Amino acid sequence: MAATGAATAPQSPADPISEPAGGDIAAATEPPAAPAEPRPALRALSVTSEVYPLVKTGGLADVAGALPKALADHGVETVTLVPGYPRVMAALEAAEPVHFFADLFGGPARLLRASAAGLDLLIVDAPHLYDRPGGPYLDPNGQDFADNPIRFAALGAAAAAVGLGYAGSWQPDLVHGHDWQSGPAIAYLAYAEGPRPATVATVHNLAFQGQFALSLVGVLGLPPRALSVEGVEYFGSVGYLKAALRLADRVTTVSPSYAREIRTPEGGMGLDGVLRARGAAFSGILNGIDTGIWNPQADPLVPHPFGPDSLAERQGNKAALQRSLGLDEHRDALLFGVVSRLTWQKGLDLLVDRLDALMMTGAQLVVLGDGDAAIAEGLRGIAAQHPNRVALATGYDEGLAHLIQAGADALLVPSRFEPCGLTQLCALRYGALPVVSRVGGLNDTVIDANPVALAAGVATGFQFGPVSALGLEAVLHRVVELWRDRPAWRRMQENAMRTDVSWDRAAAAYAALYRQAVAERAVGE
Structure with missing residues (x-):
């Protein structure tokens, strides 16, 4: 070596x-130290x-x-x-x-x-x-x-x-x-x-x-x-x-x-x-994830604490998120969130490609992240066209990240590959239903809202594949359709929030x- x-x-x-x-030869003449801890x-x-x-x-x-x-x-x-x-x-x-x-x-x-x-x-x-x-x-x-x-x-x-x-x-x-x-x-x-x-x-x-x-x-x-x-x-x-x-x-x-x-x-x-x-x-x-830091019931960065049994309190966070980014404060608008690096790996170019289709559904979108200039420019362009429905915050803001998880109705993670992903684990914990590609750790952590999972009452989010612009558009329409069934949506939120996303296992x-x-x-x- x-x-x-x-x-x-x-x-x-x-x-x-x-x-x-700080070693000291004289220390050798001192009385023996107390027995060390086991x-x-x-x-x-x-x-x-x-x-x-x-x-x-x-x-x-x-x-x-x-x-x-x-x-x-x-x-x-x-x-x-x-x-x-x-x-x-x-x-x-x-x-x-x-x-x-x-x-x-x-x-x-x-x-x-x-x-x-x-x-x-x-x-x-x-x-x-x-x-x-x-x-x-x-x-x-x-x-x-x-x-x-x-x-x-x-x-x-x-x-x-x-x-x-x-x-x-x-x-x-x-x-x-x-x-x-x-x-x-x-x-x-x-x-x-x-x-x-x-x-x-x-x-x-x-x-x-x-x-x-x-x-x-x-x-x-x-x-x-x-x-x-x-x-x-x-x-x-x-x-x-x-x-x-x-x-x-x-x-x-x-x-x-x-x-x-x-x-x-x-x-x-x-x-x-x-x-x-x-x-x-x-x-x-x-x-x-660290469930002490990511705890919607005791999160100092969230204005309205809530849990799976008090989901009504979550609406206050949605309103706060909409106000903070200049979006129309509509309770019934389906609000998508993104907390991510803006890169090809994360599939955010696919979202830019399908933003017009998303706008046609009446949904809102908030994005927090930084990275590829072309992706950021695409998001800025659609935000300029729809300033009351789309907002982009560049850089990283820990407080805003927590507020997006606590206030968005769904969180988009359309990655082309994803070793594990942590943002979807935070989304589960905070009841922002994850919308994820069927890859890596996203596949391992989110139960898709397919008919069987919905009937069994175990769905926690949405998966899609192949990872393409058309695949993303198709799952967005599924999300919009299920949003209209609020009891089913609430059941999925409760499932998501009770998922064990801690480090224990x-x-x-x-x-x-x-x-x-x-x-x-x-x-x-």
């Missing part, structure tokens, strides 16, 4: 720089490039923020390792240095043990890599930082230092890496000499793979054997996500349907062969997976 060039790999425990900060059944290090509420660009942050809390109920102590972006550093409630790097890919760095927003954290405080304007991945002009491969290799080197016990007294039994940014962490641990923790890699979106020039191998400091199809090499480049999927002890993705889809040539985006080769070591575990599945991986790693060493 020795690094070359700009990188310095984690030092051995014998290196003085690896000693936890060690939790399992310790996990979560390695992520973003975590809610400290820094967020998408659903990965929500998962990274909520899963540790849910795992605690299943005997797993989780510490989250995240880069020291300015927003992260500003949010820390307490910070203690536990490790120093003399040269972490071009400059000195520290590992800080800290807490913030109820999370137990390790922070990679490397100002030369993370203390800059912009977001986690993009500069203020919206361009990828040129040194992103180095920035997340540094995150991986820090994760390996923690995993191998070089970074203070806390050492995990398992390292859980999220998405391509954690690929180097998995690789450093896979090629480390001697005992190491078990590893789990989770792919949240296979479209983002982290492919970089082959020359990066020398900078990373990986051994020569890593440069192979069994290691980090991927079609003549270095593949961070590919390395994680190939080298982790276990691999997961965020829904069972997506797990099936990405093992096919049609959905695998070049990595289907790698995933098929993992066999039973690859599985899909459905995400949840997923956390139990992850805890079981962790224990299996740790046990197998122990047997193999």
Whole structure:
């Protein structure tokens, strides 16, 4: 694991720089400390490039923020390792240095043990890599930082230092890496000499793979054997996500349907062969949402709290949403909502293509999101033609997102592919009936209002396929038709709001997976 060039790999425990900060030789003469608390059944290090509420660009942050809390109920102590972006550093409630790097890919760095927003954290405080304007991945002009491969290799080197016990007294039994940014962490641990923790890699979106020039191998400091199809090499480049999927002890993705889809040539985006080769070591575990944050009965961002037994109160939120965005305040108008990135993946171009048809139904539409300029321009154009019925709010506004979930009658999620999706889970929780394409986690979480499901009283939303403009238009007409049957609509809202969208089942599945991986790693060493 020795690094070359700009990188310095984690030092051995014998290196003085690896000693936890604040150590005191005199402490050896003090009376013995009181017996330590019993060690939790399992310790996990979560390695992520973003975590809610400290820094967020998408659903990965929500998962990274909520899963540790849910795992605690299943005997797993989780510490989250995240880069020291300015927003992260500003949010820390307490910070203690536990490790120093003399040269972490071009400059000195520290590992800080800290807490913030109820999370137990390790922070990679490397100002030369993370203390800059912009977001986690993009500069203020919206361009990828040129040194992103180095920035997340540094995150991986820090994760390996923690995993191998070089970074203070806390050492995990398992390292859980999220998405391509954690690929180097998995690789450093896979090629480390001697005992190491078990590893789990989770792919949240296979479209983002982290492919970089082959020359990066020398900078990373990986051994020569890593440069192979069994290691980090991927079609003549270095593949961070590919390395994680190939080298982790276990691999997961965020829904069972997506797990099936990405093992096919049609959905695998070049990595289907790698995933098929993992066999039973690859599985899909459905995400949840933090039901403490997303709770319509006690949501501080919602003016009129409500529950499945008090749905009449929901009308006040609809009126507030209409007023806030300048729409006509019509109780009986079917109000569609969208909370999404405006991208091809999310299928929002299909909505633009069928906006005229939607307007002919008399419905209203509110959209919160940002992304593709052409999609945004299409939405602005129809909003200009129908200013009392269509509204577009660009950027991201947490309060407005909650109000849309609490006030819209239906939520549109017409994605072309969707690993899991969280917005439809929030919609279920808030009684905004999800209208979703039949893909990935959308397929796993919404029960379509087909005649059999309606007769059985189990429907929670609407599914459509194929994912096309005509398919979307057809389901919109189904939604409009059912809207006229208010008792049936209300039953579906009650079903939706009583759906278990919490993290509990997923956390139990992850805890079981962790224990299996740790046990197998122990047997193999």
